[in-house]
Amino acid sequence: MSERPLTERIDAAGGFVDGGRYEEMGGYVAARQAVTSMTPQEVCGLVKDANLRGRGGAGFPTGVKWGFVPDVPGRKYLVCNADEMEPGTFKDRYLMENDPHLLVEGMIIAAYAIGADRAYVFLRGEYHESYRALTAAIGEAHANGCLGESVFGTTYALELAVHRSGGRYICGEETALLNALEGKRAQPRTKPPFPPASGAWGRPTIVNNVETLCNVPAIIRRGAEWYQSLGLGEDSGTKIYGVSGRVKRPGLWELPMGTPIREIIEQHAGGMCDGYRLRGLLPGGASTDFLVEEHLDLAMEYGAIQAAGSRMGTGTMILMDDHVCPVDMARNLQHFFAQESCGFCTPCREGLPWVEQLLLDIEEGRGTAEDLELLDHNAAFIGAPGNTFCLHATGAIEPLMSALKYFREDFEAHIREHGCPYRSGPGSAAEADDGAN
Amino acid sequence: MSEPAFIDVLSQAEIDAIEIEVAHLPDRPSAAIDALLIVQKHRGWVSDESLAAIARLLGMSAADLDSIATFYNLIYRKPVGRHVVMVCDSVSCYVMGGESLMMRIRRHLGIEPGETTEDGRYTLLPCVCLGACDRAPVIMVDDQLAGPLAESDVEDVLGAFE
Numbered sequence: 001m002s003e004r005p006l007t008e009r010i011d012a013a014g015g016f017v018d019g020g021r022y023e024e025m026g027g028y029v030a031a032r033q034a035v036t037s038m039t040p041q042e043v044c045g046l047v048k049d050a051n052l053r054g055r056g057g058a059g060f061p062t063g064v065k066w067g068f069v070p071d072v073p074g075r076k077y078l079v080c081n082a083d084e085m086e087p088g089t090f091k092d093r094y095l096m097e098n099d100p101h102l103l104v105e106g107m108i109i110a111a112y113a114i115g116a117d118r119a120y121v122f123l124r125g126e127y128h129e130s131y132r133a134l135t136a137a138i139g140e141a142h143a144n145g146c147l148g149e150s151v152f153g154t155t156y157a158l159e160l161a162v163h164r165s166g167g168r169y170i171c172g173e174e175t176a177l178l179n180a181l182e183g184k185r186a187q188p189r190t191k192p193p194f195p196p197a198s199g200a201w202g203r204p205t206i207v208n209n210v211e212t213l214c215n216v217p218a219i220i221r222r223g224a225e226w227y228q229s230l231g232l233g234e235d236s237g238t239k240i241y242g243v244s245g246r247v248k249r250p251g252l253w254e255l256p257m258g259t260p261i262r263e264i265i266e267q268h269a270g271g272m273c274d275g276y277r278l279r280g281l282l283p284g285g286a287s288t289d290f291l292v293e294e295h296l297d298l299a300m301e302y303g304a305i306q307a308a309g310s311r312m313g314t315g316t317m318i319l320m321d322d323h324v325c326p327v328d329m330a331r332n333l334q335h336f337f338a339q340e341s342c343g344f345c346t347p348c349r350e351g352l353p354w355v356e357q358l359l360l361d362i363e364e365g366r367g368t369a370e371d372l373e374l375l376d377h378n379a380a381f382i383g384a385p386g387n388t389f390c391l392h393a394t395g396a397i398e399p400l401m402s403a404l405k406y407f408r409e410d411f412e413a414h415i416r417e418h419g420c421p422y423r424s425g426p427g428s429a430a431e432a433d434d435g436a437n
Numbered sequence: 438m439s440e441p442a443f444i445d446v447l448s449q450a451e452i453d454a455i456e457i458e459v460a461h462l463p464d465r466p467s468a469a470i471d472a473l474l475i476v477q478k479h480r481g482w483v484s485d486e487s488l489a490a491i492a493r494l495l496g497m498s499a500a501d502l503d504s505i506a507t508f509y510n511l512i513y514r515k516p517v518g519r520h521v522v523m524v525c526d527s528v529s530c531y532v533m534g535g536e537s538l539m540m541r542i543r544r545h546l547g548i549e550p551g552e553t554t555e556d557g558r559y560t561l562l563p564c565v566c567l568g569a570c571d572r573a574p575v576i577m578v579d580d581q582l583a584g585p586l587a588e589s590d591v592e593d594v595l596g597a598f599e
């Protein structure tokens with residue numbers, strides 16, 4: 001069995017890892033070592049050498065990002081992005097609910113590395129269990145001298161608090177997150193300046209994902225070379241992969257970075273349920289392009305998935321089986337993105353509802369060949385980076401563009417047959433919806 | 438000048454909880470979202486009176502605070518029932534039959550999404566991915582997740598919330 005630095009304690013404890021258990025299993029050794037015997041530059045260097053890449057979706061090298069924090073006096077912030085609202089993603093919740101001290105320890109090390117004396121966990125409001133687990137863990141860490149005025153008896157001071165979100169997908173975008181943290185509407189900010197230069201309350205700030213930060217303690221304890229050796233291909237470490245949809249065992253597994261898609265679906269998720277065939281998948285959450293059958297042997301790593309025209313995103317894949325209508329699934333996705341647009345810029349605020357309406361028209365048999373052209377045009381226009389203020393709209397269009405490419409025949413069949421070939425008359429969700437309205 | 442009459446709308450417990458959040462932050466208005474959620478936790482929703490009182494407490498205008506309150510999905514500016522039933526309508530639940538589950542819940546409660554049952558027991562809301570996709574289709578009642586939920590489970594699961 002390969003090494004699982006993120007989840008080995010959860011497996012050993014058979015679930016929740018409490019403070020005592022965490023300490024027994026080597027907990028806080030890494031943070032103590034970093035704070036008492038390494039310089040912040042050494043910690044940054046180690047994380048850079050390990051080639052840890054951000055697990056929040058973009059895959060930016062973490063050590064490089066930390067290095068952008070200017071060496072200026074005054075307050076600096078570390079913020080953990082625990083918003084996890086990307087549909088199909090459920091990995092950060094698992095880590096926080098089951099091993100909250102791992103995140104606290106990762107945050108202590110990261111905060112020390114960037115010279116932050118204040119840290120926040122930006123937690124999505126619906127994660128009640130994570131909130132309980134994290135606040136308890138922070139209290140214990142305080143009581144044990146791992147946080148507070150004198151971290152591990154040194155002159156380094158760090159306060160850590162949890163902010164609960166009011167709930168909007170855009171809060172996950174890191175500059176929108178900073179506005180939300182400041183108690184404002186979560187509208188994205190202009191970049192530059194980037195958060196490492198000017199972030200929370202105008203101070204240097206690093207935003208990292210939960211899973212990213214949970215990787216840090218093991219890197220400190222076991223070194224960059226060890227961490228690199230965990231990956232099967234060009235990327236380092238392990239990854240929490242997930243599968244949802246019609247498989248026998250939906251779930252999460254910590255596996256070597258670069259594990260092939262097929263192995264994740266067939267071996268770990270137990271393969272498709274009887275009577276269902278896989279038609280496509282969104283490899284890393286709702287805002288990633290569809291992949292299809294021909295991609296199943298690709299390694300789940302940043303470069304390979306990108307070369308296939310998609311993104312590894314959050315690494316939690318959503319499967320589309322042959323009972324699901326691709327047009328209607330695209331409509332469901334665009335409904336989400338249209339609803340969650342922050343409303344700041346026109347192509348996103350006006351364009352995504354238009355796209356959703358076009359999809360609904362096609363799905364319900366009112367679509368024409370011109371509608372399909374309009375859909376192509378809108379997708380190209382809204383999805384082009386630079387046409388919108390942030391990447392929300394770009395992400396929204398990724399699954400649509402790829403659906404138009406891989407499932408073109410389905411779109412055309414809807415138009416030709418004036419209806420959805422997947423809906424077999426009364427009783428289907430759309431029919432029932434109409435009936436009730 | 439503070440007008441104590443407005444602040445009096447909030448209970449001491451609410452004010453204390455808000456002040457704990459304020460203490461973690463560089464300035465008072467930064468606690469806006471925390472304060473709204475705290476008051477909502479005590480009262481179920483945020484009325485105009487509560488909103489004005491929170492704005493006073495944080496030293497900001499009620500209009501500014503309302504623009505924040507109305508931005509967020511989890512802050513209710515209208516009364517809700519004793520229990521809020523949130524049904525995920527995002528993609529993993531969709532693939533696993535979330536739409537028919539929603540239909541079943543609508544029929545069972547006799548209300549449309551956004552409405553509250555006449556007896557004030559349940560408010561039904563669609564919601565975005567709850568981050569429990571391995572348990573799809575999933576719903577959340579108050580702070581409790583239920584899933585994977587078969588249509589035949591609906592009555593029992595909801596019945597447990599008096």
Ligand SMILES: Cc1cc2nc3c(=O)[nH]c(=O)nc-3n(C[C@H](O)[C@H](O)[C@H](O)COP(=O)(O)O)c2cc1C
Nearest residue numbers: 054055056081083084085172173174208209212391
């Ligand atoms: C619309 C949108 C939503 C996002 N949501 C999340 C999220 O919920 N969690 C997350 O960690 N990153 C999210 N991100 C990515 C963050 O902006 C940021 O890149 C990430 O938190 C950086 O952390 P990392 O370098 O550790 O990955 C989102 C980005 C966009 C554009």
Ligand code: SF4
Nearest residue numbers: 342344345348390392
């Ligand atoms: S792209 Fe959408 S979410 Fe991003 S700023 Fe524009 S309107 Fe807001």
